[in-house]
Amino acid sequence: MDAKLIALATLLNVAPAIAQDTGHATGHAQHLGAEVMPFDLARIVHIFTPLKDGGTQDVVSRDGDPTQVTLIRAHLNKEAAAFAQGDYSDPSAIHGQAMPGLAELRAGDGRMHVAFEQLPGGARLRFKASDPALVAALHDWSEAQVRDHGADAVMHHP
Known part of the structure; x- marks a missing residue:
């Protein structure tokens, strides 16, 4: 198993412990997330990894259910196309227009x-930019998502 898969498996194993410490997604974010994301938020984990040139957002099924994996992949594929065009309407519907980093990402x-x-059990979005201000906005945006999603998201620092 390669190092990335070992790290991902480790994160999935610690996510339940994180859930005990932080509780589930805030009621507001969880409710709105269910309207935007087609998969079961209680059965997945978002893993955000900041990188020098951007970052990654992984969404992985906690139980490997094939239906959830299919829903994750379809959703993230759609989001990749939207984000590439500056369309961050889905995250703003969940987290609000004032979400940190959102205005900069749109611009x-x-x-x-x-x-x-595609990842085993889910999918990944890889964000890459050469503008340090845009990379910083992506990091702020990722951190805001982790705060809002609670136990449904973790920040991974490589």
Whole structure:
């Protein structure tokens, strides 16, 4: 098993412990998330990893259910296309228009490369930019999502 898969498996194993410490997603974010995301938030984990040139957002099924994995992949594939065009309407519907980093990401249309990739049990969005301010906005945006999603999300620092 490669190092990335070992790290991902480790994160999935610690997510239940994190859930005990932080509780579930805030009621507001969880409710709105269910309206935007087609998968069961209680059965997945969002893993955000900040990188020097951007970052990743992994969404992985906690139980490997094939239906959840299919829903995750379809949703993230759709989001990759939207984000690449500066369309962050789904996250703003969940987290609000004033979400940290959101305005900068929208304005970064064309300067942020967003790629979709399948993972075992889910999918990944890879964000990449050469503008340090845009990378910082992505990091702020990721941290805001982790705060709002509670136990449904973790920040991974490599």
